[in-house]
Amino acid sequence: MAANGASRPVAITMGDPAGVGPEVIMAALSALPAEERRDIVVVGSRAVLERAGKVVGSALTVGLRGQPGNHGVIVEEVEVPGLKAEFGRLDPSCGEAAFRYIERAVRLTEAGETAGIVTAPINKEALNKAGHKYDGHTGMLAALTGSKASFMLLASPRLKAIHVSTHVSLRDAIGRATTERVLATIQAGHEHLMRVGYERPRIAVAGLNPHCGENGLFGTEDVEFIAPAVEQARALGIDAHGPISADTVYFRAYNGAFDLVVAQYHDQGHIPMKLVAFDTTVNVSLGLPIDRTSVDHGTAFDIAGTGKADHGNMLEAIAYGRRLAASRG
Incomplete structure (x- = not known):
């Protein structure tokens, strides 16, 4: 990771701060080699991280950025x-803190002081x-960076999904599955996979209705909106296929037929991803001027402070974030 030689x-x-985030961060950083930790800065509270370190049994000391000292x-x-x-x-104070941490990280990255964000x-x-x-994070990051559109991609070694819509009601999600939005989602996924090394990504577009509507028997959205988006993507040289019935497309992608599935709404993408790769899926925000990856789990208030939270997903998110930082550099 280098920019302008630095x-x-x-x-x-x-x-x-009240969730498992500080714990999985400290546990993950403790598992990394020292040379990799030197390329990471945590945006947050020193006191909370020190507390989390005690919970997970970490021997790492926590120091402030810019101050002298050999800290882990x-x-x-x-x-x-x-x-x-x-x-x-x-x-609410923890909600305010979470917002301020993200806002500071965005500004640091925009200024070139950091290479990307892991949340x-x-x-x-x-x-x-x-x-x-x-x-959630995706909408907040879009607003903070002034982006008109953003996309959520869930990435695991054998299955990847990008979403046309995410945190909206199912009724609103149907309305958002327009030809323009579906096409933009296909393009965002294609560009991302090209960036991380796929020469010609194979993209499957899931249908919205059962069996893609059965030629209008169960709805016409697939024929009216989704199929034209796939056709337009193919006209742009993208290897896109669909719409394909959502009850089979993930099985086919998992077994190697496709590199990416375009999911039409939140649960259509999240359920298969969390079923097959709950601990290894990384949440990636696309369409932003900065890179952001994230763990794909919540704050887990029920186990916060117990040291039981698994830090494996954080390690995956850090690795993916470093990969993006290197490709951008």
């Missing part, structure tokens, strides 16, 4: 007045109670 670290945002974990301290980071307890989980209810009305 090494740039990847920024990890700490997520909701470097933190970009973000002050949040009145922060109440009690393990497992939802609090620990946030709690959407706490975020909204703090006055930040976003549906």
